[in-house]
Structures are given as structure tokens and as C-alpha cells.
Amino acid sequence: MKRIGILTSGGDAPGMNAAIRAVVRVALYKGLQVSGIRRGYQGLIEGDIFDMNVSSVGDIIHRGGTILQSARCLEFKTEEGLQKGLEMLRLFNIDGLVVCGGDGSYKGALKLWENGFPTIGIPGTIDNDLGYTDYTIGFDTAINTVVSAIGNLRDTSSSHGRANIIEVMGRHCGDIALHAGLAGGAESIIIPEVEFNVDDVCRKLIQGKNRGKLHNIILLAEGVGKPYDVAELITKKTGMDTRVSIIGHLQRGGVPTAFDRIIASRFGSRAVELLMEGVGGRAVGIDGNDIIDVPLEVATKPNDRLNKDMYDLAQMLSI
Numbered sequence: 001m002k003r004i005g006i007l008t009s010g011g012d013a014p015g016m017n018a019a020i021r022a023v024v025r026v027a028l029y030k031g032l033q034v035s036g037i038r039r040g041y042q043g044l045i046e047g048d049i050f051d052m053n054v055s056s057v058g059d060i061i062h063r064g065g066t067i068l069q070s071a072r073c074l075e076f077k078t079e080e081g082l083q084k085g086l087e088m089l090r091l092f093n094i095d096g097l098v099v100c101g102g103d104g105s106y107k108g109a110l111k112l113w114e115n116g117f118p119t120i121g122i123p124g125t126i127d128n129d130l131g132y133t134d135y136t137i138g139f140d141t142a143i144n145t146v147v148s149a150i151g152n153l154r155d156t157s158s159s160h161g162r163a164n165i166i167e168v169m170g171r172h173c174g175d176i177a178l179h180a181g182l183a184g185g186a187e188s189i190i191i192p193e194v195e196f197n198v199d200d201v202c203r204k205l206i207q208g209k210n211r212g213k214l215h216n217i218i219l220l221a222e223g224v225g226k227p228y229d230v231a232e233l234i235t236k237k238t239g240m241d242t243r244v245s246i247i248g249h250l251q252r253g254g255v256p257t258a259f260d261r262i263i264a265s266r267f268g269s270r271a272v273e274l275l276m277e278g279v280g281g282r283a284v285g286i287d288g289n290d291i292i293d294v295p296l297e298v299a300t301k302p303n304d305r306l307n308k309d310m311y312d313l314a315q316m317l318s319i
């Protein structure tokens, strides 16, 4: 292993820059050369590849987004696209590749590995939807953004005595809604992993109103969808005025939290070590406070885990 490549792919996530910095600096420290690949698999196919040095990753640890940029590249899903990628890796003398992204990006990394090219995945997505790792880079920052939004909306919710429905990201995973809802003291949390019962939500709203509660925050995961229909249904059943806020891409940016920077740095370092040990086809993650690695086949398995204890706690605390 003389030269490694690094790319970020799929939806960007705050903390990806800290991961890039760790990969580059640890690799250089250990005597490797590093190639940066811009715009994920799109840049790989096009040969948008450049040499990185210590300064390439200076002054980025605190920045959201990714200096390597990201992309969703349909061509890479085809056999022809994959072969183009492999050819570029050969042309640029890259011996191993670190891919920072979500499950789609991991599927691409797995295909490269199945074609004999060593790859290591770093979990970079705000969704926290990879079942093998407790946390993905960007999730902590995203939930803090949502908690801050809940604070603002709670003020206006109280002033008007409304029910405010907040739709948050997460694809098919309810983790952003669950964690931010618990931290923000939401009255109801609606996630794809638990069957939605509008009567439960309405009962809570009415009970809260009867005991003088002014604000009502309902956190809705995008995987459930239809926030305006939910709002209309609540108004119909309770007579309460409702408003919908879709936070959207605000959750994808911003200054990464210390937690995200720390796990990103630890993941980046471990990814380089694995490649140097001659290991490929694996993804790094965190279990408790331990850095782990699992086969990419395992890391790309659909995730149906739900932290039931946390969900039940949020329910108890919002009676």
C-alpha cells in the first residue's frame, strides 16, 4: 500500500471534513501518499483526482460540508461505470480507497472490493441509518440543529397555542426525529418504525391543553411523510390551529459538533490503519466507545433497528 484515495459520496454530512483531515494526516504521518477524489464516484469515473498534502486539509475541521464535494452518480451503478472507476484507480496508481458516505456509497465500495480493489467505508450521513454502528458522522450535528429549531418553534407555538408539526430528515430511519424529539421535549414523535396512531397524538394534545399547556411540538420523520395531511387531520379532530415546518437541508450543514469531529477523526485513523494492514471490504463504526469494523456486506444490510427503550422513554416523558 503506497497510495490511498479518499472520496465523499451521497448526501453530505457535517464532520466529513474532519474525517478527510484524519485520513490524509494519518496516512501522510505513516508514510503513505494520498489522492483526493472530487465529487464521489462521479469524480472517480472522470479522473477528477489530485494529490493531497498536509496543507490540503488545514483549517477544515470546523467546517460543515465536504471540501471534496459529493455527488450521486447513477453511472457508477452500471458495470461500465464500475469498470471506468477501477481503470481510473489503476491509472492514478491508487492502491486502496476510503469511501465516506451512507449505505448507497457503501454498496459502491463493496462492488469495488468484489472486483479485487481494497476499500474501507466510513459512515458519513446525518440519517444514522446504518445498523452496525451506534453513530454516523453528522447525526449529532443534525439533531442539535433540530433541537435548536424546536426551541424557536416552541416559543411561537406557546404564543399562539398551536400544534406545530416539524418534519425532519432521515430517509426511512426515525433516529433524527426520535433523538431530537427526546432532547427537545416534543409532545409527540412520529417515526416510520412505529405504526402511526393519530388518535394518540390528538389525545395528548387535548390533555395538554386541558391542563394549561400552551405549546405543542410534533416531530414527524420524513419517512412517514405527508406533514400537511397530518396537520389537517389534527385540526379536524381537535379543532386546534396547526402549522407545518419542514426543516430540510438546514439539517445537512453547519459547524460540526465536537462529538462528530471526534468520531470522524477516530474513524479516519482506523480506516487508514486497516488499509495498511492489508484489510479491505470493511466499514468502520462505533459500538459504545469502541471503534469497530465489519464486512461491507454486513454494513449494507437494511437496518430495521429501533431503540425501543428510548422511544418508550420519550413517550413517558411527554405525557
Ligand code: ADP
Residues within 6 Å of the ligand: 009, 010, 011, 041, 042, 071, 072, 073, 074, 075, 076, 077, 078, 101, 102, 103, 104, 105, 106, 107, 108, 109, 111, 125
Ligand atoms: P448514501 O451513500 O448517502 O446512501 P446514495 O444512496 O445516493 O447516498 O448513494 C451514493 C452513491 O453511491 C450513488 O450515487 C452511486 O454512485 C453509489 N451507489 C449507490 N448504490 C450503488 C450500487 N448498488 N452499486 C454501485 N454504486 C452505488
Ligand code: F6P
Residues within 6 Å of the ligand: 011, 102, 125, 126, 127, 169, 170, 171, 222, 252
Ligand atoms: O441521506 C441524507 C439525506 O439528507 C436524507 O435525510 C434525505 O432524504 C436526502 O438525503 C435528501 O437528499 P438530497 O440532498 O439529494 O435532496
